[in-house]
Amino acid sequence: MPESRPYHHGDLRAALLAAAERTLREKGTAALSLRELAREVGVSHAAPGRHFKDKQALLNALALAGYERLAQSLNTADDPALPLEPRLTALVRAYLAFAIDNAALLELMYARKHEPDASEQMAAAVEQTVGSLERVLAEAQQRGEVIDGDPAELNLVTGATLHGVAGFISAGWLTPEAALAGAEGLVHFLLHGLKPR
Amino acid sequence: MPESRPYHHGDLRAALLAAAERTLREKGTAALSLRELAREVGVSHAAPGRHFKDKQALLNALALAGYERLAQSLNTADDPALPLEPRLTALVRAYLAFAIDNAALLELMYARKHEPDASEQMAAAVEQTVGSLERVLAEAQQRGEVIDGDPAELNLVTGATLHGVAGFISAGWLTPEAALAGAEGLVHFLLHGLKPR
DNA sequence: ACCTGAACACCGTTCAAGT
DNA sequence: ACCTGAACACCGTTCAAGT
Numbered sequence: 001m002p003e004s005r006p007y008h009h010g011d012l013r014a015a016l017l018a019a020a021e022r023t024l025r026e027k028g029t030a031a032l033s034l035r036e037l038a039r040e041v042g043v044s045h046a047a048p049g050r051h052f053k054d055k056q057a058l059l060n061a062l063a064l065a066g067y068e069r070l071a072q073s074l075n076t077a078d079d080p081a082l083p084l085e086p087r088l089t090a091l092v093r094a095y096l097a098f099a100i101d102n103a104a105l106l107e108l109m110y111a112r113k114h115e116p117d118a119s120e121q122m123a124a125a126v127e128q129t130v131g132s133l134e135r136v137l138a139e140a141q142q143r144g145e146v147i148d149g150d151p152a153e154l155n156l157v158t159g160a161t162l163h164g165v166a167g168f169i170s171a172g173w174l175t176p177e178a179a180l181a182g183a184e185g186l187v188h189f190l191l192h193g194l195k196p197r
Numbered sequence: 198m199p200e201s202r203p204y205h206h207g208d209l210r211a212a213l214l215a216a217a218e219r220t221l222r223e224k225g226t227a228a229l230s231l232r233e234l235a236r237e238v239g240v241s242h243a244a245p246g247r248h249f250k251d252k253q254a255l256l257n258a259l260a261l262a263g264y265e266r267l268a269q270s271l272n273t274a275d276d277p278a279l280p281l282e283p284r285l286t287a288l289v290r291a292y293l294a295f296a297i298d299n300a301a302l303l304e305l306m307y308a309r310k311h312e313p314d315a316s317e318q319m320a321a322a323v324e325q326t327v328g329s330l331e332r333v334l335a336e337a338q339q340r341g342e343v344i345d346g347d348p349a350e351l352n353l354v355t356g357a358t359l360h361g362v363a364g365f366i367s368a369g370w371l372t373p374e375a376a377l378a379g380a381e382g383l384v385h386f387l388l389h390g391l392k393p394r
Numbered sequence: 395a396c397c398t399g400a401a402c403a404c405c406g407t408t409c410a411a412g413t
Numbered sequence: 414a415c416c417t418g419a420a421c422a423c424c425g426t427t428c429a430a431g432t
Contacts, residue, residue, distance in 0.1 A: 009397085033424065044398045046427080051396095055425065113369045137391070146391045153379065156371065157362070157386045161354070164361030172310045174353065182350065189354045193390030194334070194343045206416085230405065241417045243408080248415095252406065 013051040015041045020062055024104040034058070060122065063109045067125035070098050070109075074132040084140045089187045091132060095162050096169070096179050103170035110163065133159060158190055210248040212238045217259055221301040231255070257319065260306045264322035267295050267306075271329040281337045286384045288329060292359050293366070293376050300367035307360065330356060355387055 009015060019040045023032050034055055035045040052058040077094035079087060099106050112118065134155050140146040146154065165186065168174040206212060216237045220229050231252055232242040249255040274291035276284060296303050309315065331352050337343040343351065362383065365371040 012396085034426090035424065045425090046399075047397055049397095049426070110364060110368055140391075144393065147389075147393045149382075153382060154386075154391060156365065157358070157379075157383060158391065160361030160365055161358040162361070163364050164357030164359065165354070167307060167360050167364060168353065168357055171307055182354075185346075185350060186354060189351075189390065191390045191392045192344075193386065193388045194337075194351060194355065195388045196341065196344050209415085231407090232405065242406090243418075244416055246407070246416095 009041070009043060009047075012041065012043060012047060016048055016051065016058065017061060017065065020058060021065075021105065024062070024108070025102065029104050029108060059108060060112065060119070062105065063112050064119075064122050064125055066102065066105045066109045067122070067129050069102075070095075070106075071125060071128035071132070073098055074129065078132050078136065080135075080139070084136070084145050085187060085191060087136055088190065089184055091136060092162065092187055092190075093180065093183050096165070096183060099166035099169055100176040100179065103166075106166055107170060130155065130159065161186070161190060206238070206240055206244075209238065209240060209244060213245055213248065213255065214258055214262065217255060218262075218302065221259070221305070222299065226301050226305060256305060257309065257316070259302065260309050261316075261319050261322055263299065263302045263306045264319070264326050266299075267292075267303075268322060268325035268329070270295055271326065275329050275333065277332075277336070281333070281340075281342050282384060282388060284333055285387065286381055288333060289359065289384055289387075290377065290380050293362070293380060296363035296366055297373040297376065300363075303363055304367060327352065327356065358383070358387060 016037050019037050020032060023037070023040075034048045034052075038045045038048055048058070052061065073094050074091060077090045079090060082090065112122070134151070137146055137154050137158065138151055141148070141151060141154070165174065165179060169176060169179050213234050216234050217229060220234070220237075231245045231249075235242045235245055245255070249258065270291050271288060274287045276287060279287065309319070331348070334343055334351050334355065335348055338345070338348060338351075362371065362376060366373060366376050
């Protein structure tokens with residue numbers, strides 16, 4: 001345990017990612033700069049270039065870690081033994097909780113354009129994340145508890161609603177408290193829509 | 198019609214906003230810089246400072262103009278004589294068309310945090326924009342065609358779905374063609390949800 | 395293999411000075 | 414009233430050189 005920083009940081013890559021996540025959470029995306037990150041971690045401004053080809057590469061790594069964290073959270077929250085409505089509610093709560101705790105990170109995750117050259121790791125992490133919702137809807141559809149039709153379309157529109165609510169939270173149009181309190185109403189809307197009966 | 202630019206631009210403010218919108222549409226938010234804008238318009242890099250206190254002020258002006266344009270488009274698309282479903286569909290189509298043509302601008306519009314100090318003009322423009330949807334839902338609710346419950350909550354969740362779909366478009370997860378083609382299915386989902394019957 | 399220091403080409407913002 | 418030019422404090426990225 002050296003008092004003064006050694007020439008080699010040890011795990012600069014991980015330290016940069018951790019500092020970046022903290023900055024994202026505490027000061028937002030606009031405050032994220034490689035030079036500032038380097039300063040926080042105590043290396044020269046050129047050092048990050050060894051571990052990330054450019055700033056975008058660091059953002060991609062952040063997004064990847066975000067998807068992995070979110071996917072695990074959703075997976076843990078999903079209880080296949082539950083009936084559809086409470087099962088969906090648990091998933092929605094987990095998603096909203098993540099959106100509240102990681103608003104800037106989630107925006108960054110969504111901001112990644114659907115590039116064909118996106119890493120396979122990233123694609124896999126996204127698939128893992130979307131998978132929880134897909135499974136719930138597909139199983140419900142098989143049981144006849146969800147309308148027939150292209151599952152991809154159902155997933156998309158359901159995911160869009162969640163994405164939109166997350167956006168409203170991070171835009172400040174919806175408080176975290178209101179969002180969490182409205183989770184049940186949200187699921188009811190997802191299942192029954194605006195029409196009575 | 199002077200061949201060489203006069204010392205005074207004439208309407209630098211409007212020219213900067215126009216150039217900014219073009220940049221936003223053609224190259225995206227990341228490419229938007231005050232210095233580049235000044236270059237395009239043919240003034241010194243300090244000139245924009247006369248008309249916009251800082252970059253954020255220009256972004257606010259862009260967002261304001263965007264809301265005004267979107268509000269008018271939605272207002273024009275709304276035909277109160279139509280039954281609920283086609284009426285909503287027309288509104289949704291207009292919104293998606295705007296989202297497709299102004300993806301970066303729309304993100305910028307949403308990005309404006311809900312600051313209490315946001316200009317009254319901006320608040321009014323947002324209210325105008327949200328108003329179209331609010332009217333349709335409120336009138337339908339009065340007719341018993343939409344479930345009872347807090348109208349604000351219904352507006353929010355419906356708006357979130359549209360916002361989410363727009364986000365998916367600008368993230369490239371949904372092609373413009375697919376989005377427009379899915380407008381009817383989207384409205385059906387909004388009205389009836391995922392449950393059969 | 396990993397990091398530094400200097401350099402380059404950009405930013406946004408400010409401010410005296412010009413017209 | 415409106416704009417310019419220089420200055421300041423930042424960026425991201427690259428690259429020779431150091432350890």
